[in-house]
Structures are given as C-alpha cells and as structure tokens.
Amino acid sequence: MTLIALNKPFGTICQFSAHETRASLGDWVKTPGVYPAGRLDADSEGLLLLTDDGALQARIAEPRHKLxxxxxxxxxxxxxxxxxxxxxxxxxxxxxxxxxxxxxxxxxxxxxxxxxxxxxxxxxxxxxxxxxxxxxxxxxxxxxxxxxxxxxxxxxxxxxxxxGALDIFALGLAPGETVEVPDRSPWQRAR
The missing domain is CATH 3.30.70.1560 (Alpha-L RNA-binding motif)
Incomplete structure (x- = not known):
C-alpha cells in the first residue's frame, strides 16, 4: 500500500490527465497507480492524499467515516x-x-x-x-x-x-512537493 501526501498548488486540477490550461496532479505526483482520496477544487490548495488502496481511499474520503x-x-x-x-x-x-x-x-x-x-x-x-x-x-x-x-x-x-492527524506544516511540504506517509496515520482523529 502506498500513501502520498501532496501540497496541491493553487490552480491544479484533481485529475492526472493533462489539461490545456491548468496543471494537473500528473505534473506533481510521479508515483504510478495512486489516486486522490477526495478532491480539492482548482482554486483551493493544500493537503491532498493519494493512495493505491481503495479501502483506504474510502476511509479518507467518505463522509460516513467522519474524518x-x-x-x-x-x-x-x-x-x-x-x-x-x-x-x-x-x-x-x-x-x-x-x-x-x-x-x-x-x-x-x-x-x-x-x-x-x-x-x-x-x-x-x-x-x-x-x-x-x-x-x-x-x-x-x-x-x-x-x-x-x-x-x-x-x-x-x-x-x-x-x-485527520496529518498536518501539512508538520509534513513540511511546499506547494507541489510530495512525501510518502505511514499507512496508519491519516484516518486517526486529530487531537
């Protein structure tokens, strides 16, 4: 299982396929086979998690889990x-x-x-x-x-x-930077 944290820059769309006028996730994330766990619209920025694990993706993104x-x-x-x-x-x-x-x-x-x-x-x-x-x-x-x-x-x-417990400042990510994170931390509740 892979879990990547990205500081999604302003103007980037939450898809991997190239776009005519905007940056896409493919411009920042080079790890193959991962998909966003939730979305941020192009005008929003900050922490976005990507994973290759469908169950983890659901735990992060689906509101019923109350993350x-x-x-x-x-x-x-x-x-x-x-x-x-x-x-x-x-x-x-x-x-x-x-x-x-x-x-x-x-x-x-x-x-x-x-x-x-x-x-x-x-x-x-x-x-x-x-x-x-x-x-x-x-x-x-x-x-x-x-x-x-x-x-x-x-x-x-x-x-x-x-x-959850993952904080963009603690991760030390500048816009466009990624880091692989431990598989158990994102769905723990923030204190």
Missing part, C-alpha cells in the same frame, strides 16, 4: 464570534444543511507559516480580510466556500491544512 479535515479560509470582511458560531452550528446551503463543525480565528503569526499564493489574491485596501479555520467531517463540492458565503463572508483563499 476531520481542517481548512484555513481567508474571508472578505471581518466576521465576529457570532458568525463563527453560525458556521459551527451548521449552515443551510439550500440543497443540504452542513453538519456541525469546529471554527476559530487564526492568529496572524500562524498565517506566517503559509506559503505565498501564486497568483496572490486581489488586495483591496478598503476591505479587510480575516483568516478563520473550519474543521469539517464532510466534504461536499465547494462546501467551505459555500458556507462562508452563506453567512456573508466570501472566501478569497482556501487552504486545507490537515486531514
């Missing part, structure tokens, strides 16, 4: 504690209501650990931005972006920083 995935979202505006409480409670997105999750504000010194995004987000001096963390156990299409927009604070940058 915690932590995201850092840079949102437009300055949400307060009440907004984080609304996100934590679960948000009605029209087609479904999100499960309860954990939320918190991210300190400026923590953000310094992030790599610069290429290209950077558009800077607007008159509109502040705030970094928040959401720890969710499901992963529907563009869920975090839809959640923050639903409470009035659209996501400008989204980085998945952890899956």
């Amino acid at each position: 915690v995935k932590r995201y850092w979202a840079q949102v437009e505006g300055a949400p307060g504690e009440e907004t984080l409480a609304r996100l934590a409670k679960g948000v009605d997105l029209g087609d479904f209501v999100t499960r309860p999750c954990s939320t918190l504000f991210i300190a400026d010194e923590q953000i310094e650990a992030l790599w610069p995004r290429n290209p950077p987000i558009r800077y607007r001096a008159a509109i502040p931005t705030t970094w928040i963390e959401l720890a969710i156990t499901e992963g529907k299409n563009r869920q975090v972006r839809r959640m923050t927009a639903a409470v009035g604070f659209p996501t400008l940058r989204l980085v998945r920083v952890a899956i």
